[in-house]
Amino acid sequence: MRRPSAVFTAIAAVVVALFALGASVPAALAQGKEHVNIDTPKDRQEFSIYVPPLAPLTIPVSACDNIFTRKVKLSVGAGSASNTSFAGSPTETFPGDRVCVAQNLTFSPDQAQADQELEVVIVATATFAPPNQSTVTATNKVTIKIKTVGVKAWSDGDHALAWTDFQGPVPNAPKDDAETFCKINWHISDDVKSEFNSRTSSWDATARKGIKTRAVFVRKQSWVTKKSDQTLHHEQGHFNICEIYRRKLDKKLKDLLGGLEGKGSAATQPEAEKAALADLAKKVTKKIEDDVTRAIKDHLNACDAKQREYDREHGDPPGTHHSQDQTAQQAWDTQIEKSLNNQPSSYFPDP
Numbered sequence: 001m002r003r004p005s006a007v008f009t010a011i012a013a014v015v016v017a018l019f020a021l022g023a024s025v026p027a028a029l030a031q032g033k034e035h036v037n038i039d040t041p042k043d044r045q046e047f048s049i050y051v052p053p054l055a056p057l058t059i060p061v062s063a064c065d066n067i068f069t070r071k072v073k074l075s076v077g078a079g080s081a082s083n084t085s086f087a088g089s090p091t092e093t094f095p096g097d098r099v100c101v102a103q104n105l106t107f108s109p110d111q112a113q114a115d116q117e118l119e120v121v122i123v124a125t126a127t128f129a130p131p132n133q134s135t136v137t138a139t140n141k142v143t144i145k146i147k148t149v150g151v152k153a154w155s156d157g158d159h160a161l162a163w164t165d166f167q168g169p170v171p172n173a174p175k176d177d178a179e180t181f182c183k184i185n186w187h188i189s190d191d192v193k194s195e196f197n198s199r200t201s202s203w204d205a206t207a208r209k210g211i212k213t214r215a216v217f218v219r220k221q222s223w224v225t226k227k228s229d230q231t232l233h234h235e236q237g238h239f240n241i242c243e244i245y246r247r248k249l250d251k252k253l254k255d256l257l258g259g260l261e262g263k264g265s266a267a268t269q270p271e272a273e274k275a276a277l278a279d280l281a282k283k284v285t286k287k288i289e290d291d292v293t294r295a296i297k298d299h300l301n302a303c304d305a306k307q308r309e310y311d312r313e314h315g316d317p318p319g320t321h322h323s324q325d326q327t328a329q330q331a332w333d334t335q336i337e338k339s340l341n342n343q344p345s346s347y348f349p350d351p
Helices: 231-257 269-283 287-309 326-340
Strands: 017-019 037-039 045-051 057-065 072-078 085-093 097-106 116-126 136-155 180-195 202-216 260-266
Touching: 037 269, 045 057, 057 072, 057 116, 057 326, 085 326, 097 260, 180 231, 180 269, 202 231, 202 269, 231 287, 231 326, 260 269
Parallel strands: 017 057, 045 136
Antiparallel strands: 017 037, 057 097, 072 116, 085 097, 116 136, 136 202, 180 202, 202 260
């Protein structure tokens, strides 16, 4: 059996707020002590990311203080994961009598970090210059946890499942002998290439949409109670169906976005690339954005529906009754193999 699942997105949000105790300079500040508190929503202190990822986990972080300060700074504290850092320049705003900064924290796990829980310390520092006093600094920290979850990607080559891949906890009173948790991940990026044109003494850049998709088996959310070759073979079918719809989605996204291209030329490489990206953005119309969103939704829904058909007891085509109907299982095996070999299959029409 395969449980339908929502698609994992690698974008989350954390709001880190620094609050002063009053509009005037407090005594604690004048003495150089911490006077601010860090507030993070409780449901935003832990994040899960599947590794290896299609894109880094991005956590927008902001820090504010309601005493007008000379500077508020965000950084990653000691003891944090080495591959966690703030990307890009901080954005500074001055709403009312506050000063705020915002910046993106990025986390890029690798395969060696699967199934680990890492703590990342975010440090917010506010520097004050009270009238007729020495400059003092207040610092506070917040710790968030990032859990890396091991996956098996169908496209990585070794897509054959083994019982050792089923590492998740078994639910109370399970109705089935095993459950496969697989999903389709996707990532759409802006890819830019540039080269120097010696004839014009300028840089020429081209921007296109990069598309990456993967069908993944999530080990920590897949489980087994009774092991048999028949059951394992059936669970492999669930993973293969994920891959079939991954390929369909990949083709559809490339049909929608693959022909788009942005061009830019300028005296410097950054300016040329910026112009190419701007040109590409103009060509991604609202209709194309809507078509992409609809394509993703349609393919994910079709994949979930097909997984249920594969498990059902009756219907047209007949389901496998969770592998108990071996005649139906053989029919599904044939159609799955045909589709994976890029042959037309009546069982797997395009959404």
